[in-house]
Amino acid sequence: MATMDKALETQLNNIEQRSGQTLQALSHIVLSSEAQKHGELVKMLKSDHGLGHGDANVVVHYAKKSGAFATDDAESESQAFQRIYVDKKQHLLPIHQQISKALANLGEFETAPKKANISYRRRKQFCLVGPATNTQVELGLNVKQLPDSPRLKALAAGQMCNYKVRIADVSEVDSELITWLQAAYDAAK
Structure with a gap:
């Protein structure tokens, strides 16, 4: 940007x-x-x-150089993918890539690679994505209110995100999840 x-x-x-x-x-x-x-x-x-x-x-x-802001020498999203999704977590990369594709359709934002995940920001962080375990990717969402869903876990106040959802398969990056991403994106104006 x-x-x-x-x-x-x-x-x-x-x-x-x-x-x-x-x-x-x-x-x-x-x-x-x-x-x-x-x-x-x-x-x-x-x-x-x-x-x-x-x-x-x-x-x-x-x-x-934590990636909290974009600079010419900041790590790219694809470089972060290669670093984060290695060994036993490599099979989770398509899930994160599918989330990334959905995010690209929302509008402008910046990526901020961290040690074990990638933060996506507008004026503020709206989501955080990375492997939670060797079998699941975790998507953290910063949005005050989302409709109840058994897939969503509300987090206590003061956490980095308000909600999180665990994703074990690319098929779980569905219209419901994309609606949550859109709500978080819109809330970070």
Whole structure:
């Protein structure tokens, strides 16, 4: 998304101006810190270097290149597929690819590959897809309300997603599941 790339570039330039430090220097601070957890690193940048919460969050993502935003060197969805779906999970790849095809019909969004799954975002994350076990893919959905279904599991407040569904076969990426994807996509405007 060109507008997301431009917005990120502007934000990164503003962080350098506000902090008086280059992104490389800030990245070095993050990567050489004893803190390892994202929240700890954000807190450290806020308290020790005077960054605001949003700026600190972006710097940590930038430093770790976690894919929370799209950059030219970010891992592509197909590269993430090759990394995530290996060995005993390789047979699950067609399920995720079918979900990806359904997502492509919804409109514009960005992908953010993570360690064990892929986040799909508009203004905010609307779904998260990855292997849950060696036999099932898990689809997490960020949407406040979906119709009751025995396939859907509502999650407790404060979770990364509001609902999740386990998928064991490509045939389960059906019209019902696509309706849930559409609802989550629409909610992330």
